[in-house]
Amino acid sequence: MRWFVLWLFVATASWAVEPDEMLTDPALEAKAQALDEIIRCVKCRSESIASSNADWARDARLRVRELLDAGATEDDVLNVFVNAYGEVVLMRPTTKGANVALWLAAPFLLLLALFVSWRFIKSPRPVAEPLSPEERAELDDVMTTLRKHDDA
């Protein structure tokens, strides 16, 4: 089902950063590409500017490089984008306000689940009655026969 219109948005948008956009300094370009991955293309559907070839994404990539070239840090670049477009441009949600709940969901749920299951495992349960000597003997008998059969 998911593939129906997928090509419209992704397949043609497969080409990320173009060679003519790239910075000559490889370290700075690596920084820029890392930033591309976490800046969302707001004109696309849940895609980062790293993977979209929409015009908007291209402009955004150029802007990232322009800012980095001018000496901006990663946080500066992200701030410029957040100020202009809101936090929707961040692929990595912030830890501000209610988002704390999102980020703490995994550890909190895990601890809760571990606690509940620990309580469950430790909870007393009816213990099966031990075997009587006759039953024990019968069981040993069966096991010996099985082993013999197995090794034969």
Added chain:
Amino acid sequence: MLVEFGHFTLLLALIVSLVQTTVPLYGAYKGYGPWMAIARPAAVLQLILLSVSFSILMYAFVVSDFSVALVVKNSHTLKPMLYKITGVWGNHEGSMLLWCLILALFGALVALFGRHLPTTFIARVLGVQGSIGVAFLSFLIFTSNPFLRLQFPPFDGTGLNPMLQDPGLAFHPPFLYFGYVGLSTTFSFAVAALLEGRVNAAWGRWVRPWTLLAWLNLTVGIALGSWWAYYELGWGGFWFWDPVENASFMPWLISAALLHSAIVVEKREVLKVWTILLAILAFGFSLIGTFIVRSGVLTSVHAFANDPERGVYLLGIAGFFIGGALILFSIRAGTLKANGAFAFVSRESALILNNVLLAVSAFVVFIGTIWPLIAEMAFGRTLSVGPPFFDASFTPFMIGLAVILPIGSILPWKRAKLGRTAILAWPAFLLAALLAMFVWSIGSDRSLLAPIGTALGSWLIFGSLADLISRTGRGSAAARLRRLTRLPRADFGKAVSHAGFGVTTLGVALLLAWQVEVIRVANIGETFKLGDYDVTMESVQRIDGPNYVGEGANMRVERDGELVANLFPEKRFYPVAGTPTTEAAIRNGVFADIYVVLGDKQDAGGWAVRAHIKPFANWIWVGAILMAFGGVLSLSDRRVRITAGARKSTQAVAAQT
């Protein structure tokens, strides 16, 4: 006329499913034998009716009957026959009909294989299954009728999109539906058990094959989608944490948990309440996934059908079944008592930990997926939750799972001694540690990802071998080998699936750690470095395809002066559809793929080129196929085949109660 007949059988199927829901359920409540007996023939009849309906729609596609609106929109006379057929489910309406057909197929399979299940139980299972049929058939008929005619049929259809004509894509949806819909069966088993108020070992045994069947199809479906994305989308990504991908991943995680907890119910009569809950949740996530995909409520790259009316209807279906089942669960769960006692160190505890990790990880994916919706509605914040969140929140769960799996799979039931298990597992541990150190030593300083991934992956693979060996008991090597060949197939299935998880882990970790990417402008005749390889762009030529035009580049890949591969990446343009596509050229290798994509011609001369080395890429999907194959092995186990008929187990139940 034929098309109207297809429409008619669809309506008949709805009526039959109404009967299948009401009569047997009431019969089981009142204890009326003949009323309950309606369930099985009704389930089979529903399958027959929907098969007819589906075949007629397929026929309309095959002969290109352009009086049918759906065919016009989604087919074209020039399409190859294979894609005319797969075009039937390449759209919302047709895929919903396939969904209903598979639902009916599972109902009929339960009716046929469940002959020996207790009468009231099978009547209830099929009644619940029928009610799901009512919901989806009415959804299909009233909001998404595939048989609508056009008054003025055009001469040709409009659906000739080149990207849809791909085998990986053509068979990805049916597998996914088999998975999604297969979970309806476990849901029906769970609700029926709640209605009966009784869950025992036999229940675990009945429900497990169906879970396994659904899960292995989901595995194949997800793997096909991921593989397609890798080779077709042109940049070698394999997972995007897109809402629609998550929609298929959540039921996969939950059904994997269910698979394991049902074993505990079957062997030890513990975890009954939890297993019932998982069975409800697994199908619940399938329903939520269907809603997410088809309502367009979450913006996704996979826009499918942004139709509010359909969305509301689907939300209603999801709400009714999940809510109804959970209410029933809260009323009845208290009556289910665990029987078996077990110690802290035991297989039971290990499987509980497995369930904790799988279920919590599924919920984390769920929360991340719907968080943008919650944030917007509750806090008025528009925000995105992208891969960085999922990578950070989800990965630890998989690491935890990989760490405990080999130990847990060897631990004996009831009461285990860690020392004895450690003796069995230490060779695997040692091998994994050695391999990780080797990888660390060759891997330069890049990251810890490669050695950690290697350690986990090989720990899983060797651990599953150790598990098999531990099953052979004691004695001479010959005796043990003989016992190994006599082990039940389910034991091999378990080992193969677990090893498959290891192979996938290795693939993901090494791909992410070691991939190399070069993006540059290449001139004809120019050679550039790609890792240890030298890539030369020898020439660029124009291509005239049957329905496209484009350019292709001859790229020569060498290593130390020796030819490795000649690759031919293409850039195509399809005039009819108006879409450009990139055809990546990939040289598949066991240890690394070389992946080359051709970009635009540059104004200043030369061509944009993107080249990657993708180490261990194939391992990701090979591992997934191994996981699914392990499921097939388990399903073919004699014990499962027998208990599908459940002749013995009903006696066992009688003996126990």
